[in-house]
Amino acid sequence: MEFVADMLVDLRWFGFEWSEGPDIGGKFAPYNQSERMDFYRAALEKLRAGNFIYPCTCSRKDIQAAVTAPHAEHDEEPIYPGTCRQNRKSEIENRKFSWRFRVPDGETISFMDGNCGEQKFVAGKDFGDFVVWRGDGVPAYQLACAVDDAAMQITEVVRGADLLVSTARQILLYRALGAPPPDFFHCELMLDGTGQRLAKRHDSLSLRTLRGQGKTPESLR
Secondary structure, eight states: OHHHHHHHHHHHHHTOOOSSBTTTBOTTOOOSGGGOHHHHHHHHHHHHHTTOEEEEOOOHHHHHHOTTOOBOTTOSSBOOOOTTTTOOGGGGTTSOOEEEEOOOTTOEEEEEETTTEEEEEEBTTTBOOEEEEOTTSOBOHHHHHHHHHHHTTOOEEEEEGGGHHHHHHHHHHHHHHTOOOOEEEEEOOOBOTTSOBOOGGGTOOOHHHHHHTTOOHHHHO
């Protein structure tokens, strides 16, 4: 939780303001995903009842090794080869598994982005079946985002352009859950002097570090 508190301090210093959230409350609380498991479990059950998902015993290593799992042109994640598509939960009861969403192969998922314009991705070609519930009992990013957007009545999502394909996945989840999708605005990524995107994995400078160097919010913006 100390990192969450630090993040909120950094955002306020940078100039962001919000009308509700984990630090000030609001009508859509709780805001920590660890406290919203009931929402995610209910969504998982709805997907299971609608036959939108199936249990999958494949590990990331299994998928990477599959000859029939090429990387999609617009995505870092390999196309899932469908190994477990016919699995029944009763058949793998004593094995560790995740829940994977069955995409409608060949269907074009399109949306109008507020920054990047019209976007089109073909299910089964640009992205494949994706995990919605991990084997360790935690909801995956795609499901948690879609469920929170619906429950909190989010009308516009602003995020990085590296998540354009994720939006196509989440549109399928909104549809399966009977929820209207928000509008999207995908921003160009911030890059360093070598053209590499700013990220913790690359030891990029944090706001905390820049503040310590005497930088001002105005200069950074």
